[in-house]
Amino acid sequence: MNNMTDNQTINLQRRNALKVGGGLGLLALFGSLGLVGNVMAESDRKAFAAKSMDEALTAMGVIIPENSDAIKLTVPEIAENGAVVPVTVISTLANVEQISIFVDKNPNVLAASFTIPQGTESMVTTRVKMGQTANVIALVKAGGKFYRVAREVKVTAGGCGG
Amino acid sequence: MGNPMKIRAAVKDGVTEVKILMQHEMETGMRKDADGVLVPAWFISDVKAEYQGRVVLEAQFGQSVSKNPYLLFHFKGGAAGDKVTVSWADNKGDKRTDEAAITAA
Numbered sequence: 001m002n003n004m005t006d007n008q009t010i011n012l013q014r015r016n017a018l019k020v021g022g023g024l025g026l027l028a029l030f031g032s033l034g035l036v037g038n039v040m041a042e043s044d045r046k047a048f049a050a051k052s053m054d055e056a057l058t059a060m061g062v063i064i065p066e067n068s069d070a071i072k073l074t075v076p077e078i079a080e081n082g083a084v085v086p087v088t089v090i091s092t093l094a095n096v097e098q099i100s101i102f103v104d105k106n107p108n109v110l111a112a113s114f115t116i117p118q119g120t121e122s123m124v125t126t127r128v129k130m131g132q133t134a135n136v137i138a139l140v141k142a143g144g145k146f147y148r149v150a151r152e153v154k155v156t157a158g159g160c161g162g
Numbered sequence: 163m164g165n166p167m168k169i170r171a172a173v174k175d176g177v178t179e180v181k182i183l184m185q186h187e188m189e190t191g192m193r194k195d196a197d198g199v200l201v202p203a204w205f206i207s208d209v210k211a212e213y214q215g216r217v218v219l220e221a222q223f224g225q226s227v228s229k230n231p232y233l234l235f236h237f238k239g240g241a242a243g244d245k246v247t248v249s250w251a252d253n254k255g256d257k258r259t260d261e262a263a264i265t266a267a
Binding site for chain 2: 045048083084085088103106107108109110111112113114115116117119120121123124125126127128129130
């Protein structure tokens with residue numbers, strides 16, 4: 001800093017001010033959604049646009065998730081209606097932070113991602129659409145590491161009619 | 163504003179079970195209408211459940227979540243009579259918040 005001219009110092013300050021300003025704008029955007037506090041929001045949305053499992057995992061910053069017996073994924077073996085496929089994920093891993101559900105053959109593979117705060121059990125049930133027979137994959141983040149389990153669901157009628 | 167959610171919350175042995183049924187089309191953006199025109203994507207993207215100001219579940223949805231999304235989860239604590247508040251926001255900027263009192267199971 002000592003060698004810097006006044007001009008350079010001012011430019012630096014200006015740049016920092018701009019950085020802070022940009023950050024605030026982003027915060028205001030999330031604020032308008034009423035969902036302040038989710039710093040992961042931006043990168044997570046990128047994962048939702050992913051067309052393949054590899055792309056989705058990269059967007060989420062997952063290297064190679066370990067298969068785990070400590071995740072129980074309950075899905076029907078055969079889904080007569082691909083539009084409504086019940087999915088339950090229960091994990092007995094310690095310190096679960098996040099549970100995500102993927103359908104590997106859907107146009108957008110990531111279906112839903114849940115943040116599990118302390119005091120909430122690491123279990124969630126929801127329903128997803130499946131365009132065709134595919135693997136449903138549960139990805140659990142626990143203690144900073146990712147674990148997964150996959151199960152195939154045979155779809156006899158697709159969920160993306162029309 | 164969207165249509166009201168159905169929320170059921172019941173406490174048993176110190177654990178509250180929450181069931182949520184949201185009303186939303188959850189359009190994938192891949193479907194074509196009768197005239198062959200693509201129906202734009204329209205889906206709930208964010209959900210948050212709170213109990214006494216504490217976030218008990220946060221979810222992000224993509225287009226693959228079924229129409230009229232359903233959620234079930236459990237959180238520790240909760241007392242009969244207290245309220246659970248659930249809000250969602252969709253990709254078009256629509257929002258909705260509903261609440262339900264916890265019952266004793």
